[in-house]
Amino acid sequence: MEKQTAEEYLELAELFKLFGDGTRIRILSALRSGEKCVCDIADELDMNKSAISHQLKSLKMANMVKSRRDGQNIYYSLSDAHVQSIINIGLEHIREGKEER
Amino acid sequence: MEKQTAEEYLELAELFKLFGDGTRIRILSALRSGEKCVCDIADELDMNKSAISHQLKSLKMANMVKSRRDGQNIYYSLSDAHVQSIINIGLEHIREGKEER
DNA sequence: TGAATTGTTGAACAACTGTTCAACTGTTCA
DNA sequence: TGAACAGTTGAACAGTTGTTCAACAATTCA
Numbered sequence: 001m002e003k004q005t006a007e008e009y010l011e012l013a014e015l016f017k018l019f020g021d022g023t024r025i026r027i028l029s030a031l032r033s034g035e036k037c038v039c040d041i042a043d044e045l046d047m048n049k050s051a052i053s054h055q056l057k058s059l060k061m062a063n064m065v066k067s068r069r070d071g072q073n074i075y076y077s078l079s080d081a082h083v084q085s086i087i088n089i090g091l092e093h094i095r096e097g098k099e100e101r
Numbered sequence: 102m103e104k105q106t107a108e109e110y111l112e113l114a115e116l117f118k119l120f121g122d123g124t125r126i127r128i129l130s131a132l133r134s135g136e137k138c139v140c141d142i143a144d145e146l147d148m149n150k151s152a153i154s155h156q157l158k159s160l161k162m163a164n165m166v167k168s169r170r171d172g173q174n175i176y177y178s179l180s181d182a183h184v185q186s187i188i189n190i191g192l193e194h195i196r197e198g199k200e201e202r
Numbered sequence: 203t204g205a206a207t208t209g210t211t212g213a214a215c216a217a218c219t220g221t222t223c224a225a226c227t228g229t230t231c232a
Numbered sequence: 233t234g235a236a237c238a239g240t241t242g243a244a245c246a247g248t249t250g251t252t253c254a255a256c257a258a259t260t261c262a
Contacts, residue, residue: 122250
């Protein structure tokens with residue numbers, strides 16, 4: 001385990017902050033089954049496009065999703081496997097927590 | 102990959118929210134080298150005991166840390182390996198992001 | 203006992219954050 | 233061209249959150 005700098009801790013917190021919101025984590029989970037346009041995600045989460053777009057912007061700035069335009073639609077997808085890994089371990093933690101009770 | 106419920110997403114978000122704060126992630130990182138009392142952590146992070154105690158309470162409620170009293174001191178430690186795993190993968194994500202630039 | 207130390211608690215304040223709304227850009231197609 | 237659709241943006245508002253402060257509880261030890 002390497003030594004972490006104070007700067008790296010702050011970056012870590014910024015990364016996890018993005019996972020720590022119900023809307024954003026549902027967006028990320030929706031994208032686990034493949035790329036989707038803003039419209040699709042908005043329908044799936046029953047929210048307006050503006051709210052989704054704002055959150056996608058945050059996720060994109062953190063390199064958590066990527067996008068490509070195809071005509072009128074802009075398709076978003078997960079940008080790397082770490083996003084899936086973090087979600088999976090989080091789920092493990094929650095499920096083990098329940099077993100212990 | 103199992104199907105997740107809406108309830109489980111909210112729990113996930115609550116879990117990650119705790120990682121998404123500079124103070125809390127520094128506390129968790131401080132505990133990676135072994136158990137420490139509130140006083141030690143407060144010194145290490147240069148913050149007062151009250152602020153640390155408030156955050157430790159949140160972390161404990163989420164089963165992320167556990168505690169034991171020894172005389173006047175209450176020693177906190179990480180409660181399971183998932184906490185370490187999540188931090189490690191987060192660091193990987195950040196470091197790979199930098200390589201790509 | 204009582205002073206000193208460690209830690210917890212709840213209220214209050216300031217700072218931050220997510221959603222909404224309205225206005226806007228970009229693309230398609232008739 | 234211009235109407236229709238998809239998406240983005242910035243301002244504003246309400247709700248949430250982290251820290252501080254003062255008061256309190258628990259333990260030790262002289």
